[in-house]
Amino acid sequence: xxxxxxxxxxxxxxxxxxxxxxxxxxxxxxxxxxxxxxxxxxxxxxxxxxxxxxxxxxxxxxxxxxxxxxxxxxxxxxxxxxxxxxxxxxxxxxxxxxxxxxxxxxxxxxxxxxxxxxxxxxxxxxxxxxxxxxxxxxxxxxxxxxxxxxxxxxxxxxxxxxxxxxxxxxxxxxxxxxxxxxxxxxx
Amino acid sequence: xxxxxxxxxxxxxxxxxxxxxxxxxxxxxxxxxxxxxxxxxxxxxxxxxxxxxxxxxxxxxxxxxxxxxxxxxxxxxxxxxxxxxxxxxxxxxxxxxxxxxxxxxxxxxxxxxxxxxxxxxxxxxxxxxxxxxxxxxxxxxxxxxxxx
Numbered sequence: 001x002x003x004x005x006x007x008x009x010x011x012x013x014x015x016x017x018x019x020x021x022x023x024x025x026x027x028x029x030x031x032x033x034x035x036x037x038x039x040x041x042x043x044x045x046x047x048x049x050x051x052x053x054x055x056x057x058x059x060x061x062x063x064x065x066x067x068x069x070x071x072x073x074x075x076x077x078x079x080x081x082x083x084x085x086x087x088x089x090x091x092x093x094x095x096x097x098x099x100x101x102x103x104x105x106x107x108x109x110x111x112x113x114x115x116x117x118x119x120x121x122x123x124x125x126x127x128x129x130x131x132x133x134x135x136x137x138x139x140x141x142x143x144x145x146x147x148x149x150x151x152x153x154x155x156x157x158x159x160x161x162x163x164x165x166x167x168x169x170x171x172x173x174x175x176x177x178x179x180x181x182x183x184x185x186x187x
Numbered sequence: 188x189x190x191x192x193x194x195x196x197x198x199x200x201x202x203x204x205x206x207x208x209x210x211x212x213x214x215x216x217x218x219x220x221x222x223x224x225x226x227x228x229x230x231x232x233x234x235x236x237x238x239x240x241x242x243x244x245x246x247x248x249x250x251x252x253x254x255x256x257x258x259x260x261x262x263x264x265x266x267x268x269x270x271x272x273x274x275x276x277x278x279x280x281x282x283x284x285x286x287x288x289x290x291x292x293x294x295x296x297x298x299x300x301x302x303x304x305x306x307x308x309x310x311x312x313x314x315x316x317x318x319x320x321x322x323x324x325x326x327x328x329x330x331x332x333x334x335x
Contacts, residue, residue: 055231056231082230083203083204086200087201087204088200095245097241098241100241101241124240125279125280127320128276129274129276130276131273
């Protein structure tokens with residue numbers, strides 16, 4: 001999939017505080033967190049970041065981001081989601097490939113956070129060692145943890161893990177192809 | 188050759204997650220060729236025009252499910268079985284299929300270990316190979332999720 005990500009926005013507001021220099025950068029944002037509606041704002045922000053994920057936006061909230069390192073994102077699974085009507089009738093299970101999509105979207109957000117400004121295009125190059133270990137059912141809270149493991153030119157390698165209550169539900173190795181053009185400069 | 192109605196008698200998947208349209212060649216228990224057409228009013232195109240690559244994996248897994256399920260039906264027409272997507276290895280994308288294309292899906296059983304089946308999978312659009320890799324399914328004759 002070719003995903004284009006717009007990163008002209010300010011850094012993603014976090015649902016929890018970052019660390020190190022990230023914390024200074026985000027202090028203003030975390031202050032805003034205490035005001036009502038911050039969650040909604042972050043969700044809208046995510047929505048704009050990932051080009052057209054409407055029916056399959058698999059991330060509700062980002063809890064931790066470390067540039068060029070790792071990201072932790074969360075999704076709540078509810079029986080009301082439309083694809084659960086067909087997967088499967090009478091026995092809702094979150095489709096494994098959508099768990100994988102959550103990991104991919106986490107990796108895309110991590111890439112988007114790692115650049116300052118410019119035009120960024122990402123495409124999924126390869127998925128490897130994907131294992132679905134546990135069914136995810138309505139009522140679960142899925143945590144997507146994605147870690148950057150290596151960079152080889154424009155290929156970035158990630159290791160992702162989806163957890164439910166600390167139990168690994170799925171894991172995957174992902175390779176994204178990153179195409180970045182600088183636009184303008186920072187003042 | 189198998190039409191969508193027969194696919195629905197083997198797979199439990201229904202709209203919006205039935206992602207194989209027709210089976211054009213079927214060797215029960217061994218392999219098969221299926222097709223999926225992409226049309227503009229499907230739910231995953233929402234302003235975009237590419238088929239999400241993770242759903243391509245699902246199409247392949249469903250084709251694998253038909254291959255295994257048709258084998259079980261051949262042996263016993265009333266058999267009950269349950270398949271789950273177990274994993275993917277080494278799946279490489281050349282490009283994403285886009286709106287208006289017909290995807291040809293090809294799976295071939297390469298290995299089976301206990302209840303895990305490994306398929307070599309390939310995806311073509313008009314003869315051009317756009318993705319390939321291996322898909323793992325777990326398939327059992329008794330539904331494992333009953334105790335939940």
